[in-house]
Amino acid sequence: MTPDRWVLHCDCNSFYASVELLEHPELKQKPVAVCGDPKARHGIILAKNEPAKAFGVRTAEPIWQAKRKCPDLVLLPPHRERYRHFSAVINGIYAEYTDLVEPFGIDESWLDITHTWHLFASSPTALADLIRRRVRETTGLTISVGASFNKVFAKLGSDYKKPDAMTVIRPEDVARIVWPLPAGDLLYVGRAAGERLARLGIRTIGQLAAADPGILTDNLGKLGAELSRYAWGEDEAPVHPVGWREPLKSVGNGMTFRQDLTSPEQVRSALGALAEEVAARLRRHGLWAGAVQVTIRDTDLHTITRQKQLPMSTHLARDLAAECLALVQANWDPARRPVRMLTVTALALTDEPFAVQQSLFGDAPAPDPKREKLENALDGIRRRYGAAAIGAGSRVGNQLGLDGLHMEENAPAPGEEDWNEKVKGPL
Incomplete structure (x- = not known):
């Protein structure tokens, strides 16, 4: 090690x-x-x-x-409230042993104990066992721990042996433990990347390590070079300190409806409700969107995603809903293919609105202070009286479930296996 x-x-x-x-x-x-x-x-x-x-x-x-x-x-x-409670308790235990605790979803965390393990135990692995025991005694829950010299291999170690176990991966263990594992076990090798690697004849992490990085880059882009490095254990990404949060790259909310959407009016109502939730969160974080994305799923579970740049940055629900509706109208006919699920996502986020060059003819988009004031007032009412206290009339009494809509922090993309959105890019 x-x-x-x-x-x-x-x-x-x-x-x-x-x-x-x-x-x-x-x-x-x-x-x-x-x-x-x-x-x-x-x-x-x-x-x-x-x-x-x-x-x-x-x-x-x-x-x-x-x-x-x-x-x-x-x-x-x-x-969900129970899960959040226990997650906070468990991460609180981790924080007793190091200030470098980086959650990866609600049920996983990295800990860098390089400079603190000697304060609590005779060895780093003894501290790992101590933490496992503390979690079990305090909560009744068990954890599996991977101990290694980087984040990627530590994650592999926690997956290697379950439940309630510990696996140590030292540099000299890589060829024996890591390389025989399926390539899909490596962090950031999702289904699509795994299929591309399989087409190249790469099915294990060892084969990934042995592959020409240039060929990997040609087939997987930047991710190919990253995966080659990870397979060799060349990961120097830091464990971020307690309280650190990666800047938001997107804000989205999706919903599977109680009944299929078959009319333009239903689609408009659904998009409006979703856009309200997304816009409220943008304002809460002081962010503006420069692009939007709509994901549409039909009753056969066929899914498409479409996105577009906005004429000007915004955090107003009316603007987001209008652009999303235009995307749906250009790409989908709900009368022919009923809509089961919609997701609205704000992209290209900035902490300042970007400027738009004004037209000589006065037809360029411009900020709307009155609308901004209105939507901020709605935010205040909902904070005080609840999310369902006020909204468009189309949300009330419908059969779609819009009256019960509430915001999920970074709602999972369709098909996501976990509720908790996890960073899917390089560390």
Whole structure:
């Protein structure tokens, strides 16, 4: 192990399911899954425990498919506030041992203990075991820990052995432990990247390390060069300190509707409601959007994504909704292909509005102070009386579920296996 760096990756085991089982200890040995509400058409598996995994139940698969694999599968509803509570408690434990604690979603964190381990234990691995014990005794939950000389291999280590285990990956262990693993186990090798690597005959991390970096770059762009370095353990990305947050790159919100959208009016109402939530969050963070993106999914689960630059930056719902509606109108006919899900995402975020060159004929877009004042007033009403206190009339009493819409922080992209958006780019 490189003596000047020790990085831990701590991963809560079956986090959502484990938190639910604290309330239902009688179910601990039975196959259990946390799932969305089938009646609201969020009928997918969000998390599962170890007995359910043994039946082949997978995250993000439809409930009916999971029940076919495991007829006795016990389904529990999610309780997000509980998950946030336990996440805060567990990260608080981590912070007792180092100020370099970087969450990676709600149930995973990196810890850099390079300069602190000797204050608490006889060795870095002894401290890792101490942290595992503290989490278990304090919360009743278990974590798996990877200990290595960089973030990427520490993450591999926490995935290597589960549950409630620790794996150490030293430089001399890379060829034995890391290289035989599937390429898809490496951080940032998603489904699309994995398929491209497979077409090149690359199926293990060792084959990825042995591949020509130039060929990888030709086929995967910048990511190819990054993955080549990661396979060799050449990752020097820092573990960021407690409280650090990566600047927002996008703000989005999506919804699967209670009934399919089949008319322009329904689409307009849905986009307006989603844009309200996105715009409110932009204003809360003092951000402006320079582009928008719409994701559309039909009843056959066919999905398209379209985006466009805005004529001027904005954080007003009316502007976002109008541009998103134009995208939908240009690319989709809801009467022919009913819409099951929509996502509105604000892109190209800046902390100052960018200027627009004014037209000699006075037809260039211009800021709207009255609209800005109105939407800020709506923000104040919702903060005081709740998100549903005021809104467009089309949101009330409809059959789409818009009256119950609420903002999810960085709502997951369609098909995301986890609720928590995680950074998918290089560290």
